[in-house]
Amino acid sequence: MTVGFDDSAKFAEYAHPERLVSTEWLAEHLGDEGLVVVESDEDVLLYETGHIPTAVKIDWHTDLNDPVLRDFVSGERFAQLLSEKGISRDTTVVIYGDKNNWWAAYALWIFTLFGHEDVRLLDGGRDKWIAEGREITTDVPTPKAAEYPVVERDDSKVRAFKEDVLSHLGSGPLIDVRSPEEYTGERTEIPGYPTESALRPGHIPSAASVPWARAAAPDATFKNRDELEAIYKGEAGLQDGDDVIAYCRIGERSSHTWFVLTHLLGFTNVRNYDGSWTEWGSAVRVPIVKGAERGEVPAA
Amino acid sequence: MTNATLPATLQEIKEEFLALELRDRLQLLLEFSNELPELPERYRDHPDLFERVVECQSPVFIFVEVDDDGIVQLYATAPKESPTTRGFASILAQGLAGLTADEVLAVPDDYPQELGLTEAVSPLRVRGMTALLGRTKHQVRLKRGA
Numbered sequence: 232m233t234v235g236f237d238d239s240a241k242f243a244e245y246a247h248p249e250r251l252v253s254t255e256w257l258a259e260h261l262g263d264e265g266l267v268v269v270e271s272d273e274d275v276l277l278y279e280t281g282h283i284p285t286a287v288k289i290d291w292h293t294d295l296n297d298p299v300l301r302d303f304v305s306g307e308r309f310a311q312l313l314s315e316k317g318i319s320r321d322t323t324v325v326i327y328g329d330k331n332n333w334w335a336a337y338a339l340w341i342f343t344l345f346g347h348e349d350v351r352l353l354d355g356g357r358d359k360w361i362a363e364g365r366e367i368t369t370d371v372p373t374p375k376a377a378e379y380p381v382v383e384r385d386d387s388k389v390r391a392f393k394e395d396v397l398s399h400l401g402s403g404p405l406i407d408v409r410s411p412e413e414y415t416g417e418r419t420e421i422p423g424y425p426t427e428s429a430l431r432p433g434h435i436p437s438a439a440s441v442p443w444a445r446a447a448a449p450d451a452t453f454k455n456r457d458e459l460e461a462i463y464k465g466e467a468g469l470q471d472g473d474d475v476i477a478y479c480r481i482g483e484r485s486s487h488t489w490f491v492l493t494h495l496l497g498f499t500n501v502r503n504y505d506g507s508w509t510e511w512g513s514a515v516r517v518p519i520v521k522g523a524e525r526g527e528v529p530a531a
Numbered sequence: 532m533t534n535a536t537l538p539a540t541l542q543e544i545k546e547e548f549l550a551l552e553l554r555d556r557l558q559l560l561l562e563f564s565n566e567l568p569e570l571p572e573r574y575r576d577h578p579d580l581f582e583r584v585v586e587c588q589s590p591v592f593i594f595v596e597v598d599d600d601g602i603v604q605l606y607a608t609a610p611k612e613s614p615t616t617r618g619f620a621s622i623l624a625q626g627l628a629g630l631t632a633d634e635v636l637a638v639p640d641d642y643p644q645e646l647g648l649t650e651a652v653s654p655l656r657v658r659g660m661t662a663l664l665g666r667t668k669h670q671v672r673l674k675r676g677a
Contacts, residue, residue, distance in 0.1 A: 275652045276614035279561050292653035329612060 233265025233349075234323040242354075244456040246497025250490075251354045251453070252325055254363055261285055267318050267374070270357065271338040272329045281367040283327065283360060287316045287374060291334050291483065295341050303384065309345050310379045317374025320347070320382075327353035327360065331447040333487055340486040340503060344384045352490065355452040362450065389489065391476045391502035393510055396435065397517070401528040403474040405438035406467060408488045409508065413480070414440040416521035429512025433519040435478070436526040439467040443484040446491045459495055469498070478504040478511070536637045541626040548646045556651045564618035566625070570608055591616045591663065595670035601631045605667055615652060619643070619660035623667060632675045636668055 328335035482505025520526030607620035
């Protein structure tokens with residue numbers, strides 16, 4: 232670790248306080264040796280309209296997804312990308328973005344697939360930084376290329392595939408983080424996103440519905456630990472030690488929930504099913520439940 | 532390659548994009564985004580008059596006028612936090628300005644895919660612009676028939 236942690240009291244309550252920094256902390260540490268700030272947004276042009284000074288941009292579509300396969304980039308491409316952004320294997324990376332860090336959490340999860348050790352989120356993301364009137368700039372940094380090793384992605388620990396979900400059914404909890412309308416099957420796509428559709432609506436049997444943004448406070452920061460426990464353990468019924476799989480539509484909103492469960496609540500085996508509803512809802516003969524009830528897992 | 536049915540301004544915009552490197556195409560899209568005109572006074576306080584294009588990732592509202600001579604005018608508004616969507620709306624507002632209803636309806640539906648933006652912003656995002664064009668044509672048909 233090259234840059235110290237944010238030891239604020241709010242973060243200390245979380246299972247892994249070292250995964251978050253506050254806007255105050257970041258403002259004090261901008262320019263520190265060994266720190267690279269990354270902006271990752273839904274809108275591919277938002278960074279260009281102004282960003283945190285020194286921040287580089289990583290786009291989830293064009294940088295992190297393979298252009299041909301429905302998969303993430305290879306170890307070679309990831310190494311090339313991070314080198315260009317001035318990130319080494321031991322760099323402290325702080326990621327922030329729009330919409331409650333929706334896409335920032337997705338980028339952080341992909342960094343995790345590649346085993347990048349010190350990667351953190353800016354609590355409150357882009358919205359909070361701007362709401363506080365902090366400095367933004369349109370100057371795009373030109374980082375000196377860094378050495379980043381080619382690392383094989385490890386898809387076995389925090390990523391779930393359709394087959395993993397099928398064998399998980401009935402043995403562990405699932406969290407569906409989509410909107411209530413998508414969960415019940417009233418619609419196949421997120422309001423406003425029908426281009427990422429599926430052939431059948433509904434949810435995976437036994438999945439609990441916890442829309443992802445419930446983890447965020449109105450100022451886009453994460454809710455405190457007690458509030459999060461009440462939602463995920465109280466309402467959704469997760470128990471310590473559970474193996475959990477989270478899913479949404481393409482795996483981005485569920486990355487946010489993956490972050491909450493893993494780093495804020497301390498679950499040790501949480502996987503994000505990135506195939507999510509666009510795969511499950513179009514797959515042949517996988518079980519689906521419609522309506523507000525979780526539903527039963529069919530007998531094998 | 533020339534397209535016989537592509538109106539001059541849309542053709543110019545297309546050539547302008549294709550002449551640039553991928554990275555500079557994003558900058559050009561940002562310029563379009565910044566050029567999206569303010570709404571005319573008469574619509575500013577009437578969000579109810581606008582049709583929301585739900586296919587776009589970010590909220591965008593459009594309003595299409597067809598005057599007595601059949602000339603089309605497209606107005607659009609989208610939040611500053613959605614510069615890509617604003618850019619798409621701005622390209623169409625500029626590119627369709629002054630065309631007749633027939634000319635607008637003849638614009639190829641895949642025009643958004645021809646701007647060389649699919650690699651720069653991803654195919655998924657470009658579909659938002661396709662939807663915007665589709666909605667515009669739909670409104671032209673409705674208004675012309677009225």
